[in-house]
Amino acid sequence: MSNAIESRLAELGLTLPDSPAPAANYVPYVISGNLVFVSGQVCMDENGFIKGVLGDTMTVEEGAEMAKLCGLSLLAQVKAACGGDLSKLKRVVKLTGFVNSTKDFGDQPKVINGCSDMLVDVLGDAGRHSRSAVSAGALPFGVAVEIEGIFEIA
Amino acid sequence: MSNAIESRLAELGLTLPDSPAPAANYVPYVISGNLVFVSGQVCMDENGFIKGVLGDTMTVEEGAEMAKLCGLSLLAQVKAACGGDLSKLKRVVKLTGFVNSTKDFGDQPKVINGCSDMLVDVLGDAGRHSRSAVSAGALPFGVAVEIEGIFEIA
């Protein structure tokens, strides 16, 4: 696959992970009409889930890196939903970002920016999205960030 | 009503509750195009709301039962949205599950599986959905689980 988006990913030195398998009896994405609803993606790398609590064990900068990892997993799922051809992705519609944090943490937007900025870097205007960024009370496996997304495809 | 889904519910010994009334000035579901957006359903039975905190006063297994109750309420709302005919339900698109838990609880996926597994048991492949599972900071009336859903109908 060598379209503009894949080229831009390469240019930015970004690699999409294998589209992660769900942690339970559900599917990574569902296509309804021209919307793709992607399941919440938690921060993980080749060593597994990455735990952390913003405002305690993890800095905002580290959290933003975690959000970027979630975003790459979201893109990997969308690529799978597009049958491998990301040029079918029309735009990112909506992200909901959940942060694992202390009770008095207030920089959720800066954390989730790690995902938002990457999407705009890779996709340009098609990457601009509506968004909510909140802290969860707790996240699966103690991960630092979980992000779900709605995407529009051709 | 005696379609395949109703038969399967009976076969599994499951009974849909009366579609619960909202706790406030809103409606249980809205249909837009062929999507049904169902309001967050909290765990309750004939005795009322079921309170609990995962990781403290409630086990994962009990939590999964609560999620199943939420799922039955979701199905009851979808049935109402379909004018009583669940055969019009095309598929479950997306669930968002909120768990009431301690700060260090990490088994949200296992809890929400109680809903996901029931939906796949009842609906087969049409029950497979995208999903996010997180802990809330707190839930209405102290209930253990709240789940909202998006469904596609004919």
Added chain:
Amino acid sequence: MSNAIESRLAELGLTLPDSPAPAANYVPYVISGNLVFVSGQVCMDENGFIKGVLGDTMTVEEGAEMAKLCGLSLLAQVKAACGGDLSKLKRVVKLTGFVNSTKDFGDQPKVINGCSDMLVDVLGDAGRHSRSAVSAGALPFGVAVEIEGIFEIA
């Protein structure tokens, strides 16, 4: 602009704020088909963000006022999405309300009612929506309430 909705806003003594700018690299709303996905709006007034913790530093009544402010910001964004003409708004589809609260707070529905009631006051039946109301673990800048919404336009 002098349509029925604007008249009703005036009648209720409500003024839409300037549609607030996002706190980060994303956009206030995205239109996909005839749905408008509006980013989470946090409670703020001309003096800036309004902080508070329900069950601690803020009463349910004050929280409902905060939710109403979020709702006015949502309407302002929808108005912008409609090119300034709110008569293009067909209905409110879905709200997700996040409350900043103590762990044992259970009146999220009463808080988010401040938004729901205002929308029904202003829009009539078109304002009735599906909804989830939960507490977040924490909210951006320590605000008391954040609400996101999905709206259907002509």
